[in-house]
Amino acid sequence: MVNLIKQGVYLCNGEYREDYKSDINIEEAKKNTIAYSILNKHNTSGNMDNLKIKFDAMASHDITYVGIIQTARASGMTEFPLPYVLTNCHNSLCAVGGTINEDDHVFGLSAAKKYGGIYVPAHIAVIHQYMREMMAQCGNMILGSDSHTRYGALGTMAVGEGGPELVKQLLNKTYDIDYPEVIAVYLEGKPALGVGPQDVALAIIGAVFKNAFVKNKVMEFVGPGIKNLSVEFRNGIDVMTTETTCLSSIWATDEKVQEYYKTHGRAEAYAKLEPGSVAYYDGMVRVDLSKVQPMIALPFHPSNVYTIKELNENAEEILRNVDGISLADKIVDGKILVDQGIVAGCSGGTFENITKMAAILDGKSVGSDYFNLSVYPSSQPVYSELLKNGAAGKLMESGAVMKTAFCGPCFGAGDVPNNNGFSIRHTTRNFPSREGSKPGAGQIAAVALMDATSIAATALNGGILTPATEVYIPEFSTAYSFNGNIYGNRVYQGYGKADTSLDLKFGPNITDWPKMPQLADNMLLKFAAVIYDEVTTTDELIPSGETSSYRSNPLKLAEFTLSRKEPLYVERAKATQALNGELQNGVVPEELKKVFDQVEATEDMIKNTGLGSVVYANKPGDGSAREQAASCQKVLGGTANIAVEYATKRYRSNLINWGMLPFTIDQENSVGIENGDYVFVEGIRAAVEAGKEEIKAKLVGSKGVKEVTLYFKNLTKDERDIILAGCLINYYGKDK
Known part of the structure; x- marks a missing residue:
C-alpha cells in the first residue's frame, strides 16, 4: 500500500511515469514544485539555498504563549508585527495548581490587547482547527509553537517549531534554514469504506519514520488519488505528517478546497496550487489508497503500526511484548478487549469523523461494562453543526460522552486511562507516559492510535477490537454549514489594534526567565x-x-x-x-x-x-x-x-x-x-x-x-x- 522511491523522480502534468525522462535541467524542474513557489515567495535572503523566511501568521496555545511573549518583551518587542493567534486548548480544564491556568488565560487576553493579537478562549476551538477555519490561505505560510502545525491540505505551508522561533518573528527577524529536499507523496486509488484518514496516515508513518526518509524535508501531496478524498480526510492525513519528522507539508488544491473556503466565508483565501508541467522531486512516497486497511499504532510510537486484522490474527505473539510491556492480559476468549476509546483534537475531532461514528452507533449501545467512549469535537462551530444534524444526540444516546474542544487526551491531561488500561485513540501521539502514566509510582497505561471509524466499530462491539471494514456503515450526509457567529461573538480580534498603554495581567505563577550566563572561554x-x-x-x-x-x-x-x-x-x-x-x-x-x-x-x-x-x-x-x-x-x-x-x-x-x-x-x-x-x-x-x-x-x-x-x-x-x-x-x- 506504501512504496518508497529513494531516488529523484519527475512528475509530468501532475502524473508520475516510471519511465519518464525530462530534457529539463533538474535544478530548473525543482522550481516547479508547489513547495518551491511558496518558499520563494516568503524568502527574504535572495538566495534560495539559504532561506530567511517571513511568515504570514503565527499560532500558539496556552502551554507555550506565555513563555514566548515573556521572551519577546524581554528582547524588545513592542507589538505583534503579524497576526498572532493565542488559543487556549491545552490547559483548558484549569484543574491543577489553583488559579494558575486561568491566570495564564487572563495574561493571554491582556497580551492580545496590549500587543495586537487574536485571542481564542478556552473550549472554543483547538489550535489547529481554528487556524484551518479562520487563518489558512492558499500559498501562505504559518508558524506555530505546536509540532502539529500543519495546514498543507488547505494550501498553506505550516511549520511547528519551538517558542524562540516565534519570538524571532515577533522581533521582525527571520526563520533561517537551508532549502529543504521535497518529497512527492503520490496518492492513487480510493480508500475502501471503513478506512479513514488516520489509517492512511499511520500507513505512511510506518513506512517512513524509522528510515528517516522524509526527516526535515517537505512532503508534497500530489496525484490522482487526492480527488477521491474530502478536505477533512486530507486534513486528517496532513496533521499526522508531523510524526514522520518532516519539516512541513503542502498539497495540490482543487475545487473541494475552494468549496471549503467558501463554506467558511473566506472564498478569497483559495488559489489553485499544482506542480508545474515538469516537476522534479528528491524522492517519492507512493500510496495506493485502495490497498490501505484499518491500522493500529501500538505503544509507544505512531510508527509501531500493524493492520488491525494482522494484530487480531497474531494477538498472543504481538501483545506479549509491546515496547517493554505486556498487553497479553487484554486477550479475552481469543479477542482483544480495550478499556477506553477517545476521539479528539485536530486529528480526530473533525465533523466528518464524528458524523460517521454517529452513523455507525445510531440506535446501538457502547455497553455498560468497563469500556467507555469520549468524543471531543474540534471546535464549537463543529459541535454546533453536530447538534443540528443530530450526530451529537445519536452518540450521546449510544452511551458516548460528548465533550468540548480540548487537546488534553493527546498529551495526558484528560481522560487518563486506569492503571494497566488499554486506550484506543484518534489523536496524534501515543508516546511513553504521554497518556498520564507514572511508571515510577507504579502506574502505567497503554495508548494505541486508530481511526475514529474503527473506534466506533470497536465501541459497537463493546470494546472488542474491530476494524471498521467488518461492520455495517450506513450512508450519512457530510453537508456542513459553518456558523461564524460563534467566533465573531467570542474571539477577541486585536490584530492591528495594539494598545501599548495597557498593562499585562500577571498571576503569581507567571515569572520572568532567570539570568542566563554567556558562553565561557x-x-x-x-x-x-x-x-x-x-x-x-x-x-x-x-x-x-x-x-x-x-x-x-x-x-x-x-x-x-x-x-x-x-x-x-x-x-x-x-x-x-x-x-x-x-x-x-x-x-x-x-x-x-x-x-x-x-x-x-x-x-x-x-x-x-x-x-x-x-x-x-x-x-x-x-x-x-x-x-x-x-x-x-x-x-x-x-x-x-x-x-x-x-x-x-x-x-x-x-x-x-x-x-x-x-x-x-x-x-x-x-x-x-x-x-x-x-x-x-x-x-x-x-x-x-x-x-x-x-x-x-x-x-x-x-x-x-x-x-x-x-x-x-x-x-x-x-x-x-x-x-x-x-x-x-x-x-x-x-x-x-
Whole structure:
C-alpha cells in the first residue's frame, strides 16, 4: 500500500511515469514544485539555498504563549508585527495548581490587547482547527509553537517549531534554514469504506519514520488519488505528517478546497496550487489508497503500526511484548478487549469523523461494562453543526460522552486511562507516559492510535477490537454549514489594534526567565543523564500532562525535567550548578580539582571555565515542539547536549536558542559514558566564534581520560552568536 522511491523522480502534468525522462535541467524542474513557489515567495535572503523566511501568521496555545511573549518583551518587542493567534486548548480544564491556568488565560487576553493579537478562549476551538477555519490561505505560510502545525491540505505551508522561533518573528527577524529536499507523496486509488484518514496516515508513518526518509524535508501531496478524498480526510492525513519528522507539508488544491473556503466565508483565501508541467522531486512516497486497511499504532510510537486484522490474527505473539510491556492480559476468549476509546483534537475531532461514528452507533449501545467512549469535537462551530444534524444526540444516546474542544487526551491531561488500561485513540501521539502514566509510582497505561471509524466499530462491539471494514456503515450526509457567529461573538480580534498603554495581567505563577550566563572561554560538562535508548522523546525530556500547569514558571517547571525517565537528573543538575557557583566565585571544589588535574588544565584556563550539566542521548527530541524540553535543562545549568544525532530540527533549534551547544559524537565514542563523567572542552568560545565545526575534547571517567571529537556542524552566524550570548534573550536584549 506504501512504496518508497529513494531516488529523484519527475512528475509530468501532475502524473508520475516510471519511465519518464525530462530534457529539463533538474535544478530548473525543482522550481516547479508547489513547495518551491511558496518558499520563494516568503524568502527574504535572495538566495534560495539559504532561506530567511517571513511568515504570514503565527499560532500558539496556552502551554507555550506565555513563555514566548515573556521572551519577546524581554528582547524588545513592542507589538505583534503579524497576526498572532493565542488559543487556549491545552490547559483548558484549569484543574491543577489553583488559579494558575486561568491566570495564564487572563495574561493571554491582556497580551492580545496590549500587543495586537487574536485571542481564542478556552473550549472554543483547538489550535489547529481554528487556524484551518479562520487563518489558512492558499500559498501562505504559518508558524506555530505546536509540532502539529500543519495546514498543507488547505494550501498553506505550516511549520511547528519551538517558542524562540516565534519570538524571532515577533522581533521582525527571520526563520533561517537551508532549502529543504521535497518529497512527492503520490496518492492513487480510493480508500475502501471503513478506512479513514488516520489509517492512511499511520500507513505512511510506518513506512517512513524509522528510515528517516522524509526527516526535515517537505512532503508534497500530489496525484490522482487526492480527488477521491474530502478536505477533512486530507486534513486528517496532513496533521499526522508531523510524526514522520518532516519539516512541513503542502498539497495540490482543487475545487473541494475552494468549496471549503467558501463554506467558511473566506472564498478569497483559495488559489489553485499544482506542480508545474515538469516537476522534479528528491524522492517519492507512493500510496495506493485502495490497498490501505484499518491500522493500529501500538505503544509507544505512531510508527509501531500493524493492520488491525494482522494484530487480531497474531494477538498472543504481538501483545506479549509491546515496547517493554505486556498487553497479553487484554486477550479475552481469543479477542482483544480495550478499556477506553477517545476521539479528539485536530486529528480526530473533525465533523466528518464524528458524523460517521454517529452513523455507525445510531440506535446501538457502547455497553455498560468497563469500556467507555469520549468524543471531543474540534471546535464549537463543529459541535454546533453536530447538534443540528443530530450526530451529537445519536452518540450521546449510544452511551458516548460528548465533550468540548480540548487537546488534553493527546498529551495526558484528560481522560487518563486506569492503571494497566488499554486506550484506543484518534489523536496524534501515543508516546511513553504521554497518556498520564507514572511508571515510577507504579502506574502505567497503554495508548494505541486508530481511526475514529474503527473506534466506533470497536465501541459497537463493546470494546472488542474491530476494524471498521467488518461492520455495517450506513450512508450519512457530510453537508456542513459553518456558523461564524460563534467566533465573531467570542474571539477577541486585536490584530492591528495594539494598545501599548495597557498593562499585562500577571498571576503569581507567571515569572520572568532567570539570568542566563554567556558562553565561557572553556567548557567543563558533567553528565547528569545518560540515555542509550534508540530515541528519546520530548515527553521524556519534560513530561506532559499535569506539568503543563507550570509552563509559565521556568523554575517550578524545571523540577519535572526527565522526572519519568531519569528521576535523579534534577538533583544531579542542581549539584553541578552549585559547583559552578563556587567555581565562578574563585573557589575550585575538590571534585573539580581532580578533573582539572587529569586534563592538565592551567590556572588561567580554570579561571575562564564554565561548568554545566549535560545530557547524553542517542537520538533526542522526537515529538513536541515545545521549547521547555531544552529551556528546563538551561534553567538547571545545562550548557550542552551530546547526541549521535537529533531526532528533529525543532529540538536542536530549541537547544541553540537557549544557548546550549548541540554537540554530536561518533557512536563508538559514546559507548561507556556514565552519569558523573566529565567532558572538558578547551577553547570552545573561540571555536564557536571562528566558525569551526568540530573540536577535540577530553572525556574523564572511571577508566581515565580519553580524547574524543565533538561536532557542532551547520550552525549559522546568528545561531553561533546566540550560543555565545548564552540564549536568545541575551542576544536580542543586548541592544535594548
